Amino acid sequence: MIKKMISLSALLLLSQGPVASAEEMPNVVDSFENVFGVTEGKRRNHTKGFCFNATLTPHDESIKQFTNSQLFSEELKVIGRLSHGGGSYLAADNKPGKYGMGLSITTPSDELHIMAVNTLDFFPVATPEAFAELMYAKSQGADAVNAFKKGNVELQRFAAHMSKKETNLTPYEGHTYNSVNSFYLVNDDGDKTAIRWAFVPSQNESIVIEAGQDFFFENMQHNLNDHDLVWDMVVTIANADDVIDNPAIAWEGKHKKIIAAKLNVLSLSTDEQGKCDRINFDPLILSSGFEPSADPMLQARRNAYAISFVRRLSEKKKSE
Ligand code: HEM
Numbered sequence: 001m002i003k004k005m006i007s008l009s010a011l012l013l014l015s016q017g018p019v020a021s022a023e024e025m026p027n028v029v030d031s032f033e034n035v036f037g038v039t040e041g042k043r044r045n046h047t048k049g050f051c052f053n054a055t056l057t058p059h060d061e062s063i064k065q066f067t068n069s070q071l072f073s074e075e076l077k078v079i080g081r082l083s084h085g086g087g088s089y090l091a092a093d094n095k096p097g098k099y100g101m102g103l104s105i106t107t108p109s110d111e112l113h114i115m116a117v118n119t120l121d122f123f124p125v126a127t128p129e130a131f132a133e134l135m136y137a138k139s140q141g142a143d144a145v146n147a148f149k150k151g152n153v154e155l156q157r158f159a160a161h162m163s164k165k166e167t168n169l170t171p172y173e174g175h176t177y178n179s180v181n182s183f184y185l186v187n188d189d190g191d192k193t194a195i196r197w198a199f200v201p202s203q204n205e206s207i208v209i210e211a212g213q214d215f216f217f218e219n220m221q222h223n224l225n226d227h228d229l230v231w232d233m234v235v236t237i238a239n240a241d242d243v244i245d246n247p248a249i250a251w252e253g254k255h256k257k258i259i260a261a262k263l264n265v266l267s268l269s270t271d272e273q274g275k276c277d278r279i280n281f282d283p284l285i286l287s288s289g290f291e292p293s294a295d296p297m298l299q300a301r302r303n304a305y306a307i308s309f310v311r312r313l314s315e316k317k318k319s320e
Helices: 008-013 028-036 061-065 128-140 142-150 155-164 215-226 294-319
Strands: 050-059 075-086 099-106 112-118 181-184 194-203 229-237 257-269 290-292
Touching: 028 128, 028 294, 050 099, 061 128, 061 257, 075 257, 112 194, 128 142, 128 294, 142 155, 215 229, 215 257
Parallel strands: none
Antiparallel strands: 050 075, 050 257, 075 099, 099 112, 181 194, 181 290, 194 229, 229 257
């Protein structure tokens, strides 16, 4: 059942006008619910999507000078999820949007490693507080968003960047997915190297069928029946002058890049069949050889994903 949920705190804020102080700011997941609505038992963001099985296979050995990570030691099994940003669960797949990919990988020494990447080149705002303000403004309507944007240079820069991007309906398998936030690789000597990474489609051929209700699933299945579907995991090593802890600032210019691994999709399934409903793609669950940067957005993501996870699983339990 889809219903619009307005929490009590948000109602109080509505009556006070569009500007809320930092203490009054609703939790960002409440704002997602107010903006997107709620599909009970489902994610509060990236609601529509599906699960896949894949392998992650090491590629360029030179990554090992930067990390002792077992992610790059042998072929590993992956449970992944591809999804639409936003909260629409039943809408037809006929409009271009922003997409995400979650990966859950268990290393040979039984450590869990999670990645959650998306199609943004950089984040629209610099801090979790600014993101909470932006989501709150969205729950208040266009005037509030415009007022927020007037005072936020990062959002202005992001909007200008997005307006130059192509707006065709491109299937999931045609997109590059970026870590957006920065992390560190750590090697045996304890040296830390700041990185970002992207999953870049490794094949050129792509079938594109007519758009329909579940275009993204069906199109990817067509491609998978026809040829291998592989993404290259391209690790970008930070230059000395790159800003590490602010996801709203892209790393421009020439960089050392390493194709550390290949993600090879084996099969697709629904969230329920593929067990994706039970996975929390928390970006701070990292195996040895990786560490988080000090970007505060990472902790904010962990908090929001946990709230969303608890809400959806408790609703699911009630309906079982
Ligand atoms: C402060 C910023 C952010 C907040 C508050 C936020 C919040 C959320 C929430 C609540 C979910 C649903 C989680 C669940 O129920 O399991 C979600 C899903 C997701 N987010 Fe974020 N997000 C943020 C930034 C990002 C960024 C920067 C990326 C990627 C670089 C990203 C990628 C994803 C992906 C891929 C999913 C879907 C994972 C899945 O399939 O379960 N998010 N996000």
